[in-house]
Amino acid sequence: MYNWIDALADLQNRGEPCVLVTIIEELGSTPRNAGSKMVVSASQTFDTIGGGHLEYKAMQIAREMLASGKQDTHLERFSLGASLGQCCGGATVLLFEPMGQVQAQIAVFGAGHVGRALVPLLASLPCRVRWIDSREDEFPEQIPHGVRKIVSEEPVDEIDDLPAGSYCIVMTHNHQLDLELTAAILKRNDFAYFGLIGSKTKRVKFEHRLRERGFDTSVVQRMRCPMGIGEVKGKLPVEIAISIAGEIIATYNANFGQQSSSAEPIAKLLPASRRSQAARQAASN
Incomplete structure (x- = not known):
């Protein structure tokens, strides 16, 4: 015993x-x-x-x-x-x-430098992770426990298999692939969190292309880009990864048990000063 x-x-x-x-x-x-x-x-x-x-x-x-x-x-x-x-x-x-209660089902698209720094952090949390990339040689030899490695020639197809209320993180090596993944995730619109790696400029470009495809502004606003906690500064992959992981923790602590559109936008989890700043940025875009 x-x-x-x-x-x-x-x-x-x-x-x-x-x-x-x-x-x-x-x-x-x-x-x-x-x-x-x-x-x-x-x-x-x-x-x-x-x-x-x-x-x-x-x-x-x-x-x-x-x-x-x-x-x-x-x-x-x-x-x-x-x-x-x-x-x-x-x-x-x-x-x-x-x-040990599973707090989040997470799909990470991209096995680049930031992905390799982020996934071990997520694996140490009460989460289940799907790690998806088309390039098998980008994955490390040792995959953390609780992480499912998925090598797929068509990463966009993997979105159909995600459970409702998933946390989706897009950080691939290809901007066009990022856009197609973004469109597929927003089309489902049943995620608890969706983060896209990139700058404010990238967000503006993606918003424009998504509007051209007919996506409603309210749906596009659910996308976090740039993602991560702004107070965590730095450009190193591990610094970016810690910032993203912190935002994931804040989201699932607030929203565990909720799914899709019932989940609170991440902006509501921020302090009032940050919410005001975020609102001004959104208006200026």
């Missing part, structure tokens, strides 16, 4: 959500040890907090959290007595911590 540490590591490596349950405090004459832990997945339980009806109730609560996708850590106090089938008095306080 796994102890809780090994079980937690194994479940997280496999991307299987679980809840870590910890005895935080013992009040009164109770037979349990503060600090005891167990891990509860949808189908298994690892280690123990002392057994009995309290452990059974903790398993129920943990599995309800998993079924609902609840991400909030919370404390729960259990009075020990007839209600829990205990013969003694006192109480036990349990901490429930959700672990």
Whole structure:
């Protein structure tokens, strides 16, 4: 039988959500040890907090959290007595911590310098990543765990297979391919986030070409270009990657459980001063 540490590591490596349950405090004459832990997945339980009806109730609560996708850590106090089938008095306080819930399905188009810096960062987050490029030799030999490498001669075709509410990041080696990917992503318009690497000038050019193709302005405005957190400065691939990853985290923390057009625009996640600046920039474009 796994102890809780090994079980937690194994479940997280496999991307299987679980809840870590910890005895935080013992009040009164109770037979349990503060600090005891167990891990509860949808189908298994690892280690123990002392057994009995309290452990059974903790398993129920943990599995309800998993079924609902609840991400909030919370404390729960259990009075020990007839209600829990205990013969003694006192109480036990349990901490429930959700672990490993997938927050975002991410598609990264492009295995260039920034893509190679970004994907390992995304793989270390509670995300599942599709990494797509037509050039197999651009991918590193070792692909991070949780990342699916897709070599496709027609990367645009891969958009049809993305689940609704995906996070789409376009950073290929070819501007025309970037445009075709952008058009296909905006045509679906069911993404939680769409970022296009490039400058403000690139955005203006793309907006013009997309309007020529009949795209509504409100749909085009959902595109993040330039993407990333503006406060993270620098031109090195890893600096750009950190900026983009930060924006992804901000978005999924605000929007987890939402999909497509119901997701808040990234502009609403910015401080008020940044929103005003963004609005002025959009008006000037």
